[in-house]
Amino acid sequence: MSTPSNQDPRLDQAAASDESLLAAHEKLLGKQPDEKARYKLLPLNLLFLFSGLIFFAGTYLNRYSGLFDPKIYNENELPGTGAPVAVKVDPLVLGKKQYDAVCITCHQGTGLGQPGVYPPLVAADWVIGSEERLIRLVLYGLNGPIKVNGVDYNGAMPAIGKVAGSGYNLSDEKVAAVLTYVRQQWGNTAGPITTEQVSAIRAKEGDRKAYVAEELLKFQ
Amino acid sequence: MSSPSTTAEVTGADTVGRWPLLLLLASGLVWLVLSGVLALIASIQLHSPAFLADCESLTHGRVTSLAETTFIYGWAANTGLGVALWVLGRLGGAPLRALNWAVVGTLFWNAGISLGLVGIATGDATSFALLEMPRYVQPLLVAAYVAIGVSGILAWSGRRTDGTFASQWYAVAALFLFPWLLIAAQTMLLWSPVRGVLQAVVNGWYVQGAFSLWLAPLALAGVYYVVPKATGRTLPSYEFASLSFWTLLFVGSLTGGRHLIGGPVPAWIPTLANAACTMLLFHYAVVALNLRGAFSGGSTALRFISFGLVAYLLGAVLDAVTAFRGVALVTQFTSFATAQQQLALYGGISMFLFGSLYFAVPRLTGRAWASAALLRGHLALASFGVVLLVVTLAAAGWTQGQDLNHAATSFADIAAHTRPWLLGVTAAQGILLLGNLLLLVNFAISVSSVCCSAPAENSFRQPSTMEAHAS
Known part of the structure; x- marks a missing residue:
């Protein structure tokens, strides 16, 4: 082995030729004699x-x-x-979504309805009052005259729930959410309505046609 | 084997390859200086945002892309190819063939880069890291690269020597792998883009592939040749070099997913990258063992290479450490990642290439370098500049990452905290630019002397035969 004696940094001397470099490394890859064990x-x-x-x-x-x-x-x-993660949905958020999609055309964004045609929801006795009535009304719809806060209205409320003849088929969860929404919006402060309540009533009533106001007034 | 024409240190291969290879090396150096200017501008803009902000082509985003593109495709590619062809020619034992292809390829490669840079400056840049050049130049780049590579492949397939050496494996791998990388990446990102988050995955794979499967093999091809040539000793633990080579080839580009830690990708992609980073440590360990002769010093080339070796290894360790999510939480998406990139590209790859360049040019020109002072100046400035650059960028990144993890710290405060470090980055870029200018001047004088003066016949000593030393 030789080390460059000329230390001129401008020219790095080679200490080995290309042939010997190849040959020496090729030899390393071959079988090594292991004489001294x-x-x-x-x-x-x-x-x-x-x-x-x-x-x-x-x-x-x-x-x-x-x-x-x-x-x-x-x-x-x-x-x-x-466990599968149960996603908690805020009923007010879900309810507003349903309200804006379904109810808003008649009852309006203000919840005040149309005087003489569509009854208001704000501070309405039907809304903040009996839960039994309200759930039935919305699930199955209502035909004929209705008196809300002492004022007469005569229109047709379509069935919203997942019942025969319903054009909307909202699930019980969505019905509960939208009811909770209208009961707590615009200054209403009634308690929430749960999915279980809606399911129970739907199971009890089964498939039936729309109510008239007198039938509903029997429920307290 | 004993004929004087083949054992002489400057062979026919050097004389035949002189101008084509010097063209590649010269192009690389010009791009290096240009990229230094652009990087300096980009760095100044980080702490003085108003600097050149009115010049549309030199706004920060564009100038950063320009600097990166010039550095990778201009400097590292040209120089790396020049060194790889030179090594393949010398170890092949015959003069390089198809060099006219290499010259045409070089001209078109550089024309393509120039066009790409104009494209970036005028707003045609793509949004992909390392693939910023607009797609209309990409096919040209592939074709030009292949044309340059033909010469190397012919030297490899037509070699007249028995056996092969690690340098040749790395050089041939780089010649074959880069066209594949570039074609795959541009097809999936620019011509027929994959959807959504897959683009980021492909881009991460390409960025890492360009380093692990292209630039690192090009640089290693040079140093695996220069170190034993300069020391006269066989590489210790050479029997592991091939395992190290294949480790790099197989897991190198798999580490691309580490760029996506914290991104919206399935967990297995970063996890696979972390595992690959760990596996890749074997490649680095063997490279360290093989090349440890570089620390015996003495020659100019070995000084650059030993610096490069430390940086290359340090970069590997940092890559492996920051790939773990707990660390990435702080470092990811900050200047720390830039520090790692600069450590690998400037400290590792570029210092390797400098070393090979200093060894190759005297053999191509048949003369010593023109100036020892310029050479020493370059070594000092480059070494100091890289250290300063990496340390300041890393400090800036760490500060930035710590601050960003505290939601209460306002953005203005974060910028203020990193400012002193960013000033240091600018200083480092200035130092590096100055050093590279010295190299360019030295190169220009050395090469121009070929035309005007007769070669110093006896300046190269006849090399002795290498003895195989057991490790």
């Missing part, structure tokens, strides 16, 4: 290192990959484990 530790250590890294990488991948599920975005989660 010397045991080389470094290759063994490198193999341990390589295996160790593979082990770590494999373990890490297994632990944090979410089993390669395309829908897992949190590396600590596994698909299919853990």
Whole structure:
């Protein structure tokens, strides 16, 4: 081996020819004579290192990959484990959505309705009063005259719930939400109506035609 | 093997390849200086936003893209290709063939980059990192790269020597892999874009692939050749070099997903990247063992290469550490990521390329470098500049990341906290630019002397035969 004696930084001398470089390294890759039976530790250590890294990488991948599920975005989660998360929906938000889609055409965004045709919801006895009446009215609809806060109205309220002849087929949850909404909006302060209440009444009444006001007044 | 024409240090391969390879190296250096100017402008704008803000082509977003594009496709690609072809030619044992293809390819490659830069400056830039050049220049880049590569592939397939060496593996891998990377990435991102979040995944894969499968192999091709040439010793633990090579090729681009930690991608993509980053440490460990002879010092090339080696390894460790989500929580999407990128690209790749360049140019020109003072100046400025650049960027990024995680800290406060560090970044960019100017001047004088003076016949000592040393 020779080290460059000329230390001119402008010209790095080569200490080996290309041919000998190739030949020497090719020799290293061939079978090494092991005459003195010397045991080389470094290759063994490198193999341990390589295996160790593979082990770590494999373990890490297994632990944090979410089993390669395309829908897992949190590396600590596994698909299919853990109880299904029940998503809590604010009934007022859901209710407003239903109201704006269904009820608003007649009862108006103000909840005041149209004088003489569509009764108001604001502070209306029918709305903030009996829950039994209100749920039935909205689920199945109402035909004929109705007296709201002492004023007579004569229109037709269509069935909203998931009942025969309904054009809307809102689920019990949505009906409950919209009722809760109208009972707590525009200064109304009545209590909420639960999905269970709606379901119970729908199960009890089954399929029936729209109510008239007198029938509803029997419920307290 | 014993004929004088093949054992002489400056061979026919060098004389034949002189002008085509010097053209590649010269293009690289011109782009390097230009990218330094652009990076300096971008850096100044970070702490003085009004600087050149009225010039539409040089607003911060565009000038950053311009600097990055010039650095990668101008400097690193041209120089890396020049070094790779040179190494393939020398180790192939025959003069390079199809060099007219390489010249035409070089001209078109640089024309393509110029057109791409005009495109970026006038607002045609794409939104993808490292793929900012508008799509109308992308096919030209592929074609030009292939044309340049033909010469290297012919030198490889027509080699007259027994056996192959690690330099050749890395050079050939880079020649083959980059067209594949670029075609795949531009097809999926520019011509027939994949939908939604998949674009970010493809882009992350490309950014990492361009480093791991293209620039790193190009740079390693040079240093795997220069280190044993300059030290006269075989590489220690050389029997592991091929395992290291294949590790880089197989898991290198899989680490791309680490750019997406915290992004809206399925968890397994970053997780796979983290595992790959860990696996890749084996590649780096073997490179460190193989090239540790670079620290024996003495030659100019080895000084650059030993610096590059430290940076290359440090970059790997940082990549592996910051790939873990707890650390990424602070560092991701801050200047810290830029610091890592600069450490790898400037500290690692570029210093490797500088080393190979300083070793190759005297053999291509047949003469020593023109000025030792310019050379020492470049070494000092480049080393200091890279350290300053990486440290200030990392500090700025860490500050920024800590602040960003506190919702109460206002954006103006964050900017104020990072400002001192960003001033340091500007200083570092200035130092690097100055150093690279010294190199360009030295290169220009050295090359121009080829026309005017007779070669110094005896300046190259006849190299002795290398002895194989057991590690």
